[in-house]
Amino acid sequence: SLAHLQVAESFEIGQYLQMANTVQRNLELTQSATTGRKQGSLFWVLDKTTTAMGGRLLKQWLSRPLLSLDRIKQRQQMVQALLDDYFTRENIVDSLKGVYDLERLSGRVAFGNVNPRELLQLAKSLEATKPIIQALAESGNPDLEKYGQGIDPQSELAESITNCLVDQPPISAKDGGIIRAGVSEDLDKYREAMNGGKKWLAQMEMEERQRTGIDNLKIGYNRVFGYFIQVSKGNVAKVPQDRYTRKQTLTNAERYITPELKEHENLILEAESRSTDLEYELFSQLREAVKAHIPALQELGRQLVALDVFVAFAQDAEEKNYCRPSFSSKNEIAVKNGRHPVVEAVLPAGSYIPNDLVMDEDTSIYLITGPNMSGKSTYMRQLALIAIMAQIGSFVPADSAKLPVFDQVFTRIGAADDLYSGKSTFMVEMSEANEALQHASSRSLVLFDEIGRGTATYDGMALAGAIIKYLHDKVGAKTLFATHYHELTELDETLPHLKNIHVGATEENGQLIFLHKILPGPADQSYGIHVAKLAGLPRAVLREASSMLKRLEAEGAREINPSRQQLDLFSPVEVVEENPLKAEQEELLDEISQVNLNEKTPLEVMQLVADWQQALKEE
Incomplete structure (x- = not known):
């Protein structure tokens, strides 16, 4: 039987926002790119669903955001209604806790391997639907009321299951003890015979003790030998040989049978066998009756699971201060105080620094500069996640948001090779860039991070510049392009739809301080050596890098010179030092001047002094 399969539905690919698997991995929609686990993903942040079905549906929605503005707004209306009505939302959550996995249960019913406990779980799930319908009906919201009117709780089915099965049935349907009394007259007669036979056995045991004088005589049963009278070895002499026939010898006891006991054994075992067979037959009939309701159960599951996700979205919006996004037909973006939902979730409350992102209809590319670790990639991913959340019907992490309905999302983020396919890191980079250049439209969103760094x-600079120009002239997609090639910032003079922005950073007492704030215009420098210092690179490496940087700056190596094929980092260049101290001594003095002795223990201060002495000796 294929009744567990839902009816196939056709759909056009163009009904959903398109994202390649690499895009979904780069944006960490359902799992962390580093650990492969749920934690650290957008799914992890949004998943406040109550049922297992709800979690599965949320994953599906994240992989297939909508393009239909009407369907998006329908979802938004449900989320808004549940957000506004706390008590209805909480009543629904409480009831959903009693709903088992209807999709899984329907499949087991169709396969014919559902057990009595699972059928009872199905009935309890149907019973839990009634208070959900009542809560929606009493909400006073027309959207919620209409949704509740479309839910069929399958009350008759739930009643037929609960009236047939006992309250706590065993897992196996073949061992009996699953059907209620009163369901079958024949079954009740068999049970009466079984109960009467067991009472007769208890009475016989008491009478035989009195007749024989054996106080520890007992009547027992096992599957191999049936019913027996057991007497200990010490009392064998008291056994009436004219009535007892030896059946089995044990180490410490003897077992006997009598004609009377044998007769009742046949009656009891026959009743048990017929009772068990009849119970399984009745259960099979119930299972077949439930099977006829599978399409209705599947539809009920779809309604409840969507409601589960709507409630989760409402809870997210309330707890995390998300706003309801609006949509623009003019291909403009206006996000006020936008936040990255995952990064915000892992930082202490209130510590995330929000940023605006405003791109009018005439602006298609933001060229983003600034130091590593300053938040460029976070800012780029932030927009993509906000757009995806908006197009699945969720509210978004911002004070306000106005967005176009994007048809595709393309990313080129992170450095990774594909050894299985024989692709180097740079080849992967170019392949992902090509996907966007070939397939993006003016309604797409493109995120490019450090294009050209692999060569x-x-x-790299030439490729990055050419790609920017192609996106500007030929594609017209909304593009965030992060780069360390500061020479590219001059493109705003020739490309009217491109604007420069940068992530703010400042240097105080030789220390780099990230502002994590997006500012207009290009960054003045990359602060690469400062970031390397933060990463803990050896002091000797940092000194050598600083020396090389001075040589490059002295010979004008930062200016693009097409006739020059290779930068000679190690050629001797005379650099005039104004300060007679060596560079490494200057660094040590800077470090000494920045130490706050009030925050150090005497032992820590002694260790610092020892480190400084060792550094000077090395020089």
């Missing part, structure tokens, strides 16, 4: 400086 020589001038090659």
Whole structure:
């Protein structure tokens, strides 16, 4: 039987926002890119669902955001109604806790391997639907009321199951003890015979003790030998040989049978066998009756699971201060104080620094500069996640948000190779960039992070510049392009739809401080060596890098010179030092000047002094 399969539904690919698997991994929609686990993903942040079915549906929605504005708004209306009505929402959550996995149970019914406990779980799930319908009907909201009117709780089915099965049936349907009394007259007669036979056995045991004088005589049963009278070895002499026939010898006892006991054994075992067979037959009939309701159960499951996700979205919006996004037909973006939902979730409350993102109809590309670790990638992913959340019907992490309905999302984020397919890191980079250039439209969203870094400086810079120009002239997609090629910031002079923005950073007492704030215009420098210092690179490496940087700056290596094929980092260049101290001594003085002795223990201060002495000796 294929009754567990739901009716196939056709749909056009163009009904959903398109994202390649690499895009979904880069944006960490359902699992962390580093651990492969749920924690650290957008799914982890949004999943406040109560049922297992709800979690599965939320994953499906994240992988297939809507393009239909009407369907998006229908979801938003449900979320808004549940957000506004706390008590209805809580009543629904309490009832959903009693709903088992209807999708899984329907499948087991169709396969014919559902057990009595699972059928009872199905009945309890149907019973839990009634208070959900009542809560929706009493909400006073027309959207919620209409939704509740479309839910069929399958009351007759639930009643037939609960009237047939006992309250706590065993797992196996073949061992009996699953059907209620009163369901079958024949079954009740068999049970009466069984109960009467067991009472007769108890009476016989008492009478035989009195007749024989054996106080520890007992009547027992096992599957191999049936019923027997057991007497200990010490009392064998008291056994009446004219009535007892030896059946089995044990180490410490003897077992006997009598004609009277044998007769009742046949009656009891026959009643038990017929009772068990009849119970299984009745259960099979019930299971077949339930099977006829599978389409209705599947529809009920779809309604309840969607409601579960709507409630989760409402809870997210309330707990995390998400706003209801609106949509623009003019291809403009206006996000006020937007936040990255996952990063915000892992930081202490209130510590995340929000940022605006405003791109009018005439702006298609933001060229983003600034130091590593300053938040460029977070800012880029933030927009993509806000757009995806908006198009699945969720509210979004911002004070306000106005967005176009994107048809596709493309990313080129992170450095990774594909050894299985024989692709280097740079080949993967170019392949992902090509996907966007070939398939993006003016309604798409493109996120490019550090394009061209996998090859020589001038090659990379030239490719990055050409890609930006192609996106600007030919594609017109909304694009966030992060780069360390500061020379590219001059493109705003020739490309009217491109604007420069940068992530703010400042340097105080030789220390780099990230502002995590997006500001207009290009960044003045990359602060690469400062970031390397934060990463803990050896002091010798940092000194050598600083020396090389000065050489490059002295010879004008930062200016693009098409005739020059290779930068000579190690050629001797005369650099005039104004300060007679060596560079490494200057660094040590800077470090000493920044130490706050009030925050150090005497032992820590002694260790610092020892480190400084060792550094000077090395020089």
